[in-house]
Amino acid sequence: MTATLSAPAPSTTRKGMLGLGLGNTLEWYDWMIFGLLSAFLGPKFFPSTEPLSATLNALAVFAVGFAVRPLGGVLLGTVADRMGRRRVTLLSVGLMALTTLIIAVTPTYESIGPWAGVILVVCRLLQGISTGIEAPLSTTYAVELNSAGREGRAAGYMSFFVNLGILLASLVSFATSWVVGGDTMQDWGWRIPFLIGAVMSVVVIYLRRALPETLHETERAENSSGAVWRGIGRNWLGLLAIVFVVGSVQAYNYAWNVGLPNLARSSFGEDPTKVFGLTTALGVVLLIGSPLTGMLADRAKLSRTFIVTRVLAVPSVFLMLLYREPGLLGFAAVLLGGSVVLALNMTLYNVVATSLMPKSSRATGVALGYGVAVALFGGTASYLMVWLQQQDITWMFPVYTAVLSVVSVVLYVAVRRRGGVFIGE
Template identity: 70%
Template structure:
């Protein structure tokens, strides 16, 4: 079954693809700006919504809410993915951005514990649950859409393009936080300045909603199979299992570097927050610049081969984090940038690899379900686990954990290719 969109002419094909990919990409940037922002400023949010005599305990409470958002991602994948496989991709992608923009605005203006007591934490939790449903479908559906709107042989490049915009969102989250902290100072940032990046994110949502209205539909009547969507997912259960570990290992590595290490630096080692945001921004720039290149490499040298090699490289690279065991910005910068190259290799390819394990007629449902389970089990808990292990002198266990996930993901992926098949990028 072809994954390309049938259009009237090559010129129209190219114009429609460019418009679609721009709207798609900017929506991804917004989703991940809003999503990651919470993790980046969790050390500020914790004391306002979960006050405690211990600052680290407040931060861990905020990170727990951050993790809860991941727990409902499978629900978003199950509900919205099945709808996307039945009524089409476009309307669901508009819905996901709308949900993210509204909840980001609510977080920006939400009263604190000092003003309304425990209800402040409840409001925060509800917002994260809604955002979890939204992102549960956004990431896998966006990659599926990019594959379906791209010419054969360029699917990995399309995934690199989507990854570029995802990383743009991460960079913007770090960059806006950095400049807000630089302009307002540490005291104001702690008191109220953390709200400013959330307000900016909610305003960005209006622009993205306008652009996404131009997205063409890629799921047509001829793409729908006679069998049910869920029967198709069940038929490719091995692909679903492989997808969970392919995504889970990458996300555990990702959140350890993008959220766990910066949070560890601010809450446990009391590093200057402005420089911590600078390190996060630099990491985002590496991911941003590397994504298109990795996509090009995967199309040139074959997706399966590129994925296997880059995933195996993650096994030794995660042990770099053991070098940051005491306060010191030099150690933080060295670890973050030392692991950044392997991180960009893995973060660019994991979504296209996951997408390739499901046929088109059940792709949105299967990819969203696998993605949601993976980030709930491994991604959302990574930053919390990293900080907790450090505070209990068990940090050495964390890289072993990610290395094991990486090895399991390679074994399951190769098994799924052999017994279940691949449906894109090959």
């Protein structure tokens, strides 16, 4: 008779959730550091005499990492559905740690020429594969570790640690710039935040080694690759909904966390230390909002909370049109004015995506939809936003993001009516 796994003990669950959470912190710290420091990385890794062009080069590399997320989701998600969740979470965080260390110590274009850019792109591709599975799998893992009816709290917990990583990225960038100064930050100080991320990985890998497995042996035996993909095929509308549920909020997220700060520094010449200070304040709002939103979702029902908060995102993204000229006051008003609605949406999108796939194909299906979404809509958002501003047609970006948000709600409702929502109802 095939053995099955018993339910994890409460202490094991708590330790497992901590390992999952801190892994998300590391992943998103490393991921956001690259975006936040793009204005510094561009001139160091690519030949250019004009700051905005160099920044666009770095943001293009930032977007390249998103392009391979679907590949990471498909390859590693299939492994997670067939062989278990634990080993894949260890692989993803180890890969992110290694590539972050390499970026920190890679010589600049001035020293090794085009190879500097090549190394940067390769590292970003590997980071894309890592994050292609990390966010969807960790939320799947968290939901499976917790009892039914606590999906919102699980989402809030994981989102808290994601936002902790984003906050730490801003905070470390701010502190480094404040301590070493703007000129030194441009010269070599940008390496310090990357080195800190590499050091953090040691603790995370240690904690993740103790994660319990949530995919039972019988489930693993039944989950051939063919069975996994047949499950995704039967739930194709759910997969399409995942793409827009994730993609719309990621366009909003990267506009606020990457696009606006880079616009402020490269186009409007704002003081980098003050910009990092304001992005840190944004991180605090996201951090506090995560557990509160999770508790609200469990009380008010996940589906209802998602629909209301996603509709609120439509007017919220138009706030960016208020930042049309240099001035930290305008930047702060836009960044923080849209922060509450961003926190509501960033907390719930992963658990909503998880609810749209059955357990047997959940890791692969959610990771595939997530990867396609961030490749199409998230990774291109900051570049598109800065480019549209350069063309003097900034108004197109909030229209684009608002349309994505409306489509996500329509598709989610359609899936619910077909009975394709598997948790949180």
